[in-house]
Amino acid sequence: MAGVSAIGQALLRWASILGVLALWQGFAEAHVVSAFLLPAFSTVVVRLYHDVVSGDVILGIALTLYRAFAGFALAAVAGIAIGVMIARVPPMRWFFDPLVSIGLPMPKIAFLPVFILWFGVFDASKILMVAFSAVFPVVVSAWAAADGVEHVLLWSALSLGASRAQLLWEIALPSSLPQIFTGLQVAMPIALIVEIISEMAMGGEGLGGSIMTDMRFADSPGVFAGILAIAIVGAGLVRAMELIRRRLLVWHAEASAA
Amino acid sequence: MTATGISFRGVSHTYRPPRGQPVLALQDVSLEVREREFLALLGPSGCGKSTLLYLLGGFLPVETGEITVAAKRVAGPGPDRGIVFQNFALYPWKTVRQNILYGLEKQRLPRAERERRAQELVELVHLRGFENSYPAQLSGGMKQRVAIARTLAVDPAILLMDEPFGALDAQTRALMHEELLAIIRRRPKTVVFVTHDVREAVYLADRVAVMSARPGRIKEIVDTSFAGERGAEIAGTHAFAEKVEHIWGLVRNEAILAQERREP
Numbered sequence: 061m062a063g064v065s066a067i068g069q070a071l072l073r074w075a076s077i078l079g080v081l082a083l084w085q086g087f088a089e090a091h092v093v094s095a096f097l098l099p100a101f102s103t104v105v106v107r108l109y110h111d112v113v114s115g116d117v118i119l120g121i122a123l124t125l126y127r128a129f130a131g132f133a134l135a136a137v138a139g140i141a142i143g144v145m146i147a148r149v150p151p152m153r154w155f156f157d158p159l160v161s162i163g164l165p166m167p168k169i170a171f172l173p174v175f176i177l178w179f180g181v182f183d184a185s186k187i188l189m190v191a192f193s194a195v196f197p198v199v200v201s202a203w204a205a206a207d208g209v210e211h212v213l214l215w216s217a218l219s220l221g222a223s224r225a226q227l228l229w230e231i232a233l234p235s236s237l238p239q240i241f242t243g244l245q246v247a248m249p250i251a252l253i254v255e256i257i258s259e260m261a262m263g264g265e266g267l268g269g270s271i272m273t274d275m276r277f278a279d280s281p282g283v284f285a286g287i288l289a290i291a292i293v294g295a296g297l298v299r300a301m302e303l304i305r306r307r308l309l310v311w312h313a314e315a316s317a318a
Numbered sequence: 319m320t321a322t323g324i325s326f327r328g329v330s331h332t333y334r335p336p337r338g339q340p341v342l343a344l345q346d347v348s349l350e351v352r353e354r355e356f357l358a359l360l361g362p363s364g365c366g367k368s369t370l371l372y373l374l375g376g377f378l379p380v381e382t383g384e385i386t387v388a389a390k391r392v393a394g395p396g397p398d399r400g401i402v403f404q405n406f407a408l409y410p411w412k413t414v415r416q417n418i419l420y421g422l423e424k425q426r427l428p429r430a431e432r433e434r435r436a437q438e439l440v441e442l443v444h445l446r447g448f449e450n451s452y453p454a455q456l457s458g459g460m461k462q463r464v465a466i467a468r469t470l471a472v473d474p475a476i477l478l479m480d481e482p483f484g485a486l487d488a489q490t491r492a493l494m495h496e497e498l499l500a501i502i503r504r505r506p507k508t509v510v511f512v513t514h515d516v517r518e519a520v521y522l523a524d525r526v527a528v529m530s531a532r533p534g535r536i537k538e539i540v541d542t543s544f545a546g547e548r549g550a551e552i553a554g555t556h557a558f559a560e561k562v563e564h565i566w567g568l569v570r571n572e573a574i575l576a577q578e579r580r581e582p
Contacts, residue, residue, distance in 0.1 A: 215401065
């Protein structure tokens with residue numbers, strides 16, 4: 061857009077968010093509905109500030125992120141390993157292909173009661189629930205990536221003296237990285253969503269647990285402050301993944317074009 | 319002094335696609351490539367010339383017949399036979415320097431020696447100043463120069479080239495011809511060069527093996543050595559034009575056959 065300054069562009073990008081927040085504030089101040097049903101944005105921000113200062117929100121974020129990251133890490137390691145094996149070992153493909161086609165589109169959260177039954181209501185069941193939900197996009201992306209490794213890359217490495225094991229680690233894996241990372245970028249928000257739903261359903265504090273507690277105490281600014289915190293954490297995670305991608309894939313054409 | 323004579327004896331190859339009928343790609347190919355000779359394999363697309371090169375490279379298993387290098391049977395890829403592909407096959411996550419270093423890292427050489435050789439090759443292919451660029455930042459001609467340097471780094475006695483300049487524009491291709499000839503003048507190699515470009519084959523090669531349309535067979539081997547002269551020195555001569563004309567005559571019918579087969 062010619063004539064629009066960098067600051068103008070940034071404002072434009074934030075305009076819709078600022079607009080919604082302004083509407084929220086105006087609507088609440090007009091007292092159309094009670095402050096219990098919709099506390100003013102300013103009230104929520106002040107509440108969030110107090111929760112941050114008291115350390116409550118920080119503790120909640122730490123707990124939620126710990127479990128979400130633990131599940132995400134499990135999903136990443138298992139997903140890449142399974143995906144690569146599906147691509148390279150035919151019996152693995154026969155076994156996993158139908159399971160993946162059923163599991164990928166299914167809402168894995170339906171297994172929550174089963175996970176509670178099997179693994180209890182503490183960290184283990186939440187972490188496993190997250191891992192089970194987030195593993196599918198990683199499997200699919202690693203599978204497609206490993207299937208698509210150009211055979212001339214493998215051939216040239218072989219003729220330069222690489223061993224079979226070196227082919228996998230030095231050629232197949234790095235050349236698959238852009239696609240695998242896309243799968244991880246899909247898996248990350250899934251991990252956060254499932255972690256928060258699990259906390260809401262089975263307690264155990266964290267961001268999801270604390271908004272349920274606030275709801276039971278009819279503390280509506282607390283609920284909205286929790287939602288605001290979740291939104292900020294989610295946006296931060298997505299942004300962080302983009303930055304890591306740009307760092308890690310500096311060689312990729314998309315990165316040099318940007 | 320190592321012997322690098324290559325010999326194909328009665329080599330046939332059947333391509334079995336995952337779906338559909340098996341196709342006889344090569345039929346009873348016998349051919350000798352002399353040491354430090356530049357041999358071009360010329361034929362219409364789909365005639366199996368690249369397959370023949372991949373068999374020699376050890377990338378595909380030799381099922382019928384025998385291929386030997388220095389009297390030893392080919393049983394897999396090896397650093398004695400370096401290969402350059404049409405689409406460069408560079409490692410995009412490695413810089414120019416790292417690409418060239420890859421093969422050197424597989425050899426037991428001191429680090430300083432590896433770096434020295436890599437730098438030497440960067441200069442040989444005129445890429446000084448681009449050592450730390452990634453392939454995505456280079457032009458097609460530069461990419462192919464990196465690929466050639468990477469292959470030369472392990473100093474293979476035999477250079478296999480699979481339509482290496484086919485993806486380049488005409489001007490770049492002409493420059494790359496000069497560069498390739500200059501490189502093998504400085505580092506003599508046995509070269510097997512696959513192409514479907516008649517002029518390119520006559521221009522570069524000592525001998526041109528003309529292949530028939532599928533199933534690929536050696537139709538005729540034409541001497542194009544012009545008393546040891548190659549490249550620009552001979553391109554304008556009458557003798558050069560005659561060779562091109564003669565070989566084009568051999569290839570023309572095969573190309574027509576290949577095309578009819580593609581449009582049934």
